[in-house]
Amino acid sequence: MRKKVLCMLLAIGVSSPVLSAEKSLYEKLGGKQAIDAVVVELTNKMAKDPLLKKYCANMSKEKIEANRALVANFICKATGGPCEYNGRDMKSAHAGLGINEKEWKRFVKLTEETLKQFKVAPEVRKEFLSAVAPLKEQIVSKR
């Protein structure tokens, strides 16, 4: 009987994220506050980067803030967090910007640097970048 109960508990533990320690990527990143902070730092880096700064040039403070909020909500929702995203889809949002491969690579590098700066663990950084990678097809429009 004791063995049976133990087996049942183990089975529940393996399949249930509540009992096992399985966390969403959103939680592993540290929740919404951490995502907000990462987005602020990443967009600051982009605004200073020789290759990417043109995308932030001529943006009003209000537009930068609104964009940051949209990006943070997008990431929150996409990683399993409790946020609503009411912005455009990634293809429409980046259409006509002419983002190329080299610029995408720079963006990935700056993202990695920012996550490191915020002490996000290597395996979580990897998981995040793997989640972002498929978006390239929708964001990059120039080879």
Ligand code: HEM
């Ligand atoms: C090289 C990489 C990227 C560049 C240069 C870039 C640049 C931009 C720019 C300039 C806008 C404003 C477009 C406009 O209002 O006309 C924008 C919007 C946005 N971007 Fe990106 N982006 C990049 C990657 C990404 C990635 C990887 C994500 C998601 C994780 C993302 C999420 C968004 C969102 C949510 C918006 C707002 C959509 C809306 O206005 O409804 N971007 N991006």
